[in-house]
Amino acid sequence: MTTDLKRPREAGQSRQAIAAVDLKGIHKSFGDVHAVRGIDLNVRPGEVVAFLGPNGAGKTTTIDMILGLGRPDKGQVSVYGMAPREAIAKGLVSAVLQTGGLLKDYSVLETVQLTASLFAHSRPAGEVLERAGIADISDRLVGKCSGGEKQRLRFAMALLSDPELIILDEPTTGMDVTGRRDFWNAIREDSRRGRTVMFATHYLEEADAYADRIVLVREGQVVADGTAAEVKAMTAGRIVRCTLRGADSAALHGIPGVDGVEIRGDSVLIHSADTDAVARHLLNNTPAHDLEIVARGLEEAFIALTSSDQGENR
Ligand SMILES: Nc1ncnc2c1ncn2[C@@H]1O[C@H](COP(=O)(O)OP(=O)(O)OP(=O)(O)O)[C@@H](O)[C@H]1O
Numbered sequence: 001m002t003t004d005l006k007r008p009r010e011a012g013q014s015r016q017a018i019a020a021v022d023l024k025g026i027h028k029s030f031g032d033v034h035a036v037r038g039i040d041l042n043v044r045p046g047e048v049v050a051f052l053g054p055n056g057a058g059k060t061t062t063i064d065m066i067l068g069l070g071r072p073d074k075g076q077v078s079v080y081g082m083a084p085r086e087a088i089a090k091g092l093v094s095a096v097l098q099t100g101g102l103l104k105d106y107s108v109l110e111t112v113q114l115t116a117s118l119f120a121h122s123r124p125a126g127e128v129l130e131r132a133g134i135a136d137i138s139d140r141l142v143g144k145c146s147g148g149e150k151q152r153l154r155f156a157m158a159l160l161s162d163p164e165l166i167i168l169d170e171p172t173t174g175m176d177v178t179g180r181r182d183f184w185n186a187i188r189e190d191s192r193r194g195r196t197v198m199f200a201t202h203y204l205e206e207a208d209a210y211a212d213r214i215v216l217v218r219e220g221q222v223v224a225d226g227t228a229a230e231v232k233a234m235t236a237g238r239i240v241r242c243t244l245r246g247a248d249s250a251a252l253h254g255i256p257g258v259d260g261v262e263i264r265g266d267s268v269l270i271h272s273a274d275t276d277a278v279a280r281h282l283l284n285n286t287p288a289h290d291l292e293i294v295a296r297g298l299e300e301a302f303i304a305l306t307s308s309d310q311g312e313n314r
Pocket of ligand 1: 030033034035053054055056057058059060061062202
């Protein structure tokens with residue numbers, strides 16, 4: 001995503017050198033279930049990080065430990081250099097939870113005002129409603145709000161303490177496409193001011209569109225960590241696409257590092273883990289032209305990295 005997401009917040013500059021979240025070798029079991037198996041993760045202030053993984057991968061268990069709702073059996077969790085509960089008590093962290101916490105007979109504005117009254121110091125209600133993109137429905141009763149509007153209301157409530165870090169655990173489950181888009185637009189707009197955001201999701205396209213870093217977890221371990229482009233390139237390699245009249249499949253297969261060739265008329269697709277070398281070879285040794293190097297889809301990388309035969313390939 002754009003680099004302005006990483007612009008430091010004026011209010012938080014003194015904390016820029018300290019990791020927003022620092023997980024060192026954390027493990028957590030529930031009886032026989034080893035839910036988290038040695039996760040290391042360092043989230044820098046200002047990053048928007050998607051925690052992506054299939055059901056049961058350990059996302060919620062990890063997030064609960066960052067929020068101080070559970071303790072690791074082994075390893076260390078620190079948030080802005082302190083224990084999670086301390087960071088939360090200082091108002092540095094807020095969470096947007098999926099359910100609960102809303103009374104249907106209150107209006108949107110009353111809900112925010114009521115929550116604000118619980119804080120010693122809070123941002124003005126109008127400001128957080130504006131940031132969450134729901135100022136125009138401030139008089140609406142909560143019971144009349146859509147699922148997406150309720151999530152933006154929870155987001156507004158989470159903004160009251162003006163936290164450095166917002167954590168969202170599968171915030172858009174069950175929302176329709178428009179609700180999800182409006183919700184993420186509000187989060188993204190807010191994150192441009194430098195707030196750190198960490199969210200768990202099953203939705204690849206959300207991670208791809210809204211995070212500047214994707215941490216892919218499988219069976220309690222991190223199996224990929226990077227930008228969407230890096231994660232896509234990790235497994236699937238990339239593709240060189242070019243125009244090459246009379247392409248010779250055997251000759252193209254003979255180029256070092258090539259692991260797949262598709263010829264469709266004059267159009268050729270070459271799969272490789274080292275597409276730069278393939279492109280160089282094509283330009284130097286063949287009449288290939290109109291070269292493009294493209295990443296394969298995040299979905300292919302997700303499936304490859306989270307399928308059971310990938311465990312030892314990291
Ligand atoms: N309180 C608990 N008691 C027993 N087992 C648990 C508990 N919490 C989580 N687990 C188990 O730990 C594993 C990881 O669960 P977790 O909820 O962290 O995964 P997740 O990645 O968030 O999954 P989902 O996407 O389905 O929410 C699962 O096998 C789950 O059944």
